[in-house]
């Protein structure tokens with residue numbers, strides 16, 4: 001009998017993060033480039049751990065060549081993109097009405113940066129949707145300080161004004 005044993009597996013996915021115009025050596029001209037973040041999940045069954053390798057590349061829209069970027073810049077982008085991806089996933093979950101799951105995602109984004117404004121916005125909206133107005137208040141208070149004229153922020157304030165009294 002033959003056993004196929006998978007000792008490890010890995011899944012690679014990538015996210016298109018942002019675009020910028022820059023010079024391409026291959027094309028010899030300015031071209032639009034897209035930043036991609038790759039996430040490679042490594043599962044190892046011999047030990048109970050999973051790890052994720054993250055890397056960032058840029059792809060030229062002219063010649064489609066994909067290149068790596070300097071390590072220091074890559075490190076900074078990985079940090080920023082992780083937060084952005086988490087918040088985007090949180091927004092998607094919010095739109096599907098999965099408020100608790102969305103809140104968990106935004107909490108992960110806060111772990112990377114406790115002052116991350118998009119995570120504050122999503123967290124506040126989730127908490128309002130979950131009727132946890134007092135928990136939402138701390139974010140709304142912060143957001144109003146930063147964006148006193150923002151329509152969305154003021155709408156959130158109105159939503160919790162009666163229960164929280166401000």
Ligand SMILES: [Zn+2]
Pocket residue numbers: 024025026027028031060061062063064065
């Ligand atoms: Zn090119």
